[in-house]
Amino acid sequence: MLHERPKESQDPPEARRVLDAIRQIISEGRLPSDGRLPTERQLAAELEAGRASVRRALDRLEAEGLIWRKQGKGTFAGQPPDPTEELAAQIASDVDPLSAMEARLCIEPALADLCARRATAEDVARLRKLAERTHDADDSDSAELWDGALHRAIARIAGNRLMLTAFTLIDEVRMGDDWQKKRHRARTPELRAFYDAQHQKIIDAIDARDGTAAAGAMREHLETLFDNLRKSMEGRA
Amino acid sequence: MLHERPKESQDPPEARRVLDAIRQIISEGRLPSDGRLPTERQLAAELEAGRASVRRALDRLEAEGLIWRKQGKGTFAGQPPDPTEELAAQIASDVDPLSAMEARLCIEPALADLCARRATAEDVARLRKLAERTHDADDSDSAELWDGALHRAIARIAGNRLMLTAFTLIDEVRMGDDWQKKRHRARTPELRAFYDAQHQKIIDAIDARDGTAAAGAMREHLETLFDNLRKSMEGRA
DNA sequence: GGGTGAAACCAATGAACGATTGGTTTCATT
DNA sequence: AATGAAACCAATCGTTCATTGGTTTCACCC
Numbered sequence: 001m002l003h004e005r006p007k008e009s010q011d012p013p014e015a016r017r018v019l020d021a022i023r024q025i026i027s028e029g030r031l032p033s034d035g036r037l038p039t040e041r042q043l044a045a046e047l048e049a050g051r052a053s054v055r056r057a058l059d060r061l062e063a064e065g066l067i068w069r070k071q072g073k074g075t076f077a078g079q080p081p082d083p084t085e086e087l088a089a090q091i092a093s094d095v096d097p098l099s100a101m102e103a104r105l106c107i108e109p110a111l112a113d114l115c116a117r118r119a120t121a122e123d124v125a126r127l128r129k130l131a132e133r134t135h136d137a138d139d140s141d142s143a144e145l146w147d148g149a150l151h152r153a154i155a156r157i158a159g160n161r162l163m164l165t166a167f168t169l170i171d172e173v174r175m176g177d178d179w180q181k182k183r184h185r186a187r188t189p190e191l192r193a194f195y196d197a198q199h200q201k202i203i204d205a206i207d208a209r210d211g212t213a214a215a216g217a218m219r220e221h222l223e224t225l226f227d228n229l230r231k232s233m234e235g236r237a
Numbered sequence: 238m239l240h241e242r243p244k245e246s247q248d249p250p251e252a253r254r255v256l257d258a259i260r261q262i263i264s265e266g267r268l269p270s271d272g273r274l275p276t277e278r279q280l281a282a283e284l285e286a287g288r289a290s291v292r293r294a295l296d297r298l299e300a301e302g303l304i305w306r307k308q309g310k311g312t313f314a315g316q317p318p319d320p321t322e323e324l325a326a327q328i329a330s331d332v333d334p335l336s337a338m339e340a341r342l343c344i345e346p347a348l349a350d351l352c353a354r355r356a357t358a359e360d361v362a363r364l365r366k367l368a369e370r371t372h373d374a375d376d377s378d379s380a381e382l383w384d385g386a387l388h389r390a391i392a393r394i395a396g397n398r399l400m401l402t403a404f405t406l407i408d409e410v411r412m413g414d415d416w417q418k419k420r421h422r423a424r425t426p427e428l429r430a431f432y433d434a435q436h437q438k439i440i441d442a443i444d445a446r447d448g449t450a451a452a453g454a455m456r457e458h459l460e461t462l463f464d465n466l467r468k469s470m471e472g473r474a
Numbered sequence: 475g476g477g478t479g480a481a482a483c484c485a486a487t488g489a490a491c492g493a494t495t496g497g498t499t500t501c502a503t504t
Numbered sequence: 505a506a507t508g509a510a511a512c513c514a515a516t517c518g519t520t521c522a523t524t525g526g527t528t529t530c531a532c533c534c
Binding site for chain 2: 505506507508509510514515516517
């Protein structure tokens, strides 16, 4: 499998130089408030390289999710905006936590499946990092945030814009209301450890490029959340 | 309370005349497919009235919900576009037919599952009616419309607002572009018969309240559509 | 052969301009 | 008080042109 490993240190020196230079521009944050990078032609001139080399480097950064590009518009650092807020706000009133969880149960296993088919080695590494952060989180609230980031990353890696938008819609509806309080109860230390194990299982399946297993593991995870949400709401009701 | 009643018959004769004239234009449906009415200035000229009178009449119709207006755009009959349409229009540019079909393949089997669990006898009857209409349709275009109505009905019966919105989003994106032409090819008479049989299978599973079977039948149906879409696009490319 | 640089072209986007359209005010008339 | 007329404001659309990412081609070099 050694021949498949896309190690950066194996890259040609010129490609490496350009890639590092652009990486530095992004990480140092010296760019406009909207995150816009110089144009490909400007970068090529500044770095004294060809435009093709610049594009190869940008392709890589885009695959890593560090930048997004749009023809005729430009190249930007960060994630592309998803204008779902207005729609989420409108339908939030007739969505309850249970139906939101039901929707997650429909969509996220499918996203895990797609994710397993399309994830690169770097993508898997990023997912593991997020799972680790979720595990190491001090309090229940920050664990919730890292958990959300993990699920969102899976949705993004799945690489289908419509499905990502659907996921974002559910996510924003969940955030919009005060359901946070209710979910808080479902985050006991024992359960958190259980969730972490389920995350591992999901990521392992993605790493093995086993879409069916990934979907199954995700479904199992969400079923657990569903059960605990139900218990939490019964206890409150 | 008599002094507060805004009875139309009490209106000044000129206002009444203009209002009725515009009402007639709308009710007779003799206007473009997008429902656009003539401009206020045109209406004033045609009806030989002042623009202020026309505006008073339009104010009334807008209050009644028969029309909606937007500065700089125009006056339209019917309901203003809802946020789902707007969102669909925004993301339509970076969605291709294949990824849209991929998204359908993720969402619609889940909808069929929910539908099987929640459909009433009347719901099933409605679905059978729609399948029959699809079968009896004269030309390929009207079959396409009835087919869309059938899938939409399943999404609605599923009874989950978030999932319905996700479905509508995909549906709007599909309608928005000129993908219609491409789909046209995938509607040969033999295929239509095949699709009809698949519809039957889906509805039978829903009727039997067998969610798993309904999801499987729906997945099979969409896989068929997917294959034919691929062939159609290869043939074109 | 594969990476590189250069050039040219395509397609999508945005800024700018003018024309159009609904929104508003004012004034004279009836 | 309602109407008609006119003028102006603000938002939108269509057009044009420059810009930008996407793509192809070619020559060069290791």
